[in-house]
Amino acid sequence: MKDSQKKKNKNKNASAFKKLIYLLLVVFSLLTLLVYFDVEIKRGSLYFKTQDLKSNFKPVSYPILREVSSPDLSALAAIIIEDDSKKIIYSKNSSLRLLPASTTKVMTALTALEFYKTENILTVNAPFYEGSVLGLKVGEKIKFESLLYALLLPSANDAAEVIAQNYPGGREQFINKMNENAAKLHMRNTFFSDPSGISDKNYTTAYDLSLLSSIAFKNKLIKRIVGTQEKIVTDENGKQYELSNLNKLLGSNGVEGIKTGFTEEAGQVLITAQIKNILGQEKTFIIVVMRSDDRFGDTEKLLNYLKDNIDLLIIHP
Known part of the structure; x- marks a missing residue:
């Protein structure tokens, strides 16, 4: 059991x-x-x-300069950058602080466009007669877009002052905003003390101006204005102003802008944007010359330096 x-x-x-x-x-x-x-x-x-x-992932093109001798420039400082890659193609004292003269007005335009609309009507509050001027009178009313043309074509200092005077907080607040924008763009060696560039307290570098110009040239309105040879603008009473672009290189060798500058202290300054077709790709090159004895001649040398001497390295995914 x-x-x-x-x-x-x-x-x-x-x-x-x-x-x-x-x-x-x-x-x-x-x-x-x-x-x-x-x-x-x-x-x-x-x-x-x-x-x-x-x-x-799209193919990336990277500019490569062939072996060529560097050009002999009168400019104390100069730079060439390819805009997409930000590659420096040529550099001469590009971090040296120098006076920007009227190339200051590129920042003036960018700063103003953050606040004003093209159809806004601004009032001339105070006369300004120093340097190149349009001849605006106190009490005169004129559209902001017209002032932009006056600012960037004949480089009118009084147009810059009117834009700054009408800004909220006035001229000083506008200049503060210019310097804030410079800091945002990583223009570490730049300071603005006026909106026209006539002051000898302003300073910048060729490299910093290339950063500024890269952004400015992407603005459709600025690009259109700096690429304009002649323009007639009127104030609100119908008074006409005939404007001519001071850039002698405009329209040749793919040059589409952007700004001249000159004072006795600064010497000749020029920022140039060239659009160049390389292997079927459209590339923008920013060229800056500062404290030059011949800004157009120096820039032409740099344009020739680029001519037929750039290859593209294509990086595929």
């Missing part, structure tokens, strides 16, 4: 053990399947992410 009972207990234990083993196998199989599907899902999502990256 006792032996029979022992046999039954053994059979029960064996059966329970088998069930446990079976259960463990089932659990193990399920876990294996879950891990497999999880990996496959992750692999699938990784595949799609990789495909997405590939589809969004």
Whole structure:
């Protein structure tokens, strides 16, 4: 009787053990399947992410200058950058602080465009006769867009002053905003003390001006204005002003802007934007010369330096 009972207990234990083993196998199989599907899902999502990256990644072109001798310039400082890559193609004392003269007005235009609309009418609050002027009279009213043309074509100092005077907080607040914008653009060696550039307290570098010009030339209105040879604007009473662009290189060799500058202390200054087709790709080059004896001649030398001497390294995904 006792032996029979022992046999039954053994059979029960064996059966329970088998069930446990079976259960463990089932659990193990399920876990294996879950891990497999999880990996496959992750692999699938990784595949799609990789495909997405590939589809969004576009070839990048990088400018390379061939072996050419550097041009002999009268300018104390100069720089050429390729706008997309920001690669420096040529540099001469490009971090040296110098007076910007009327190239200051590029920052004046950018700062003003943050607040004014083209159709806004501004009032001449005070006369300004120093340097190149349009001849605006106190009380005269004129559209902001017309002032921009006067600012950037004949480089009218009184246009710069009117823009600054009408800004919220007045002239000083406008100049503060110019310097804030310079800091935002990482123009670390730049300071503005007036909106026209006539002050000898202003300073910047060829490199900083290239950063500023890169941003300014992307603004459609500024690009259109600096590419204009002649313009007639009127004040609100119908008085006409005939404006001529001071940039003698405009329209030749792919030059589409952007700003001249000159004072006795600053010497001749010129910022140039050239659009050049290289291997079927349109590239913009920013050229700056500062404290030059012949800004147009120096810039032409730099344009020739670029001519047929740039290759593109294409980086594919």
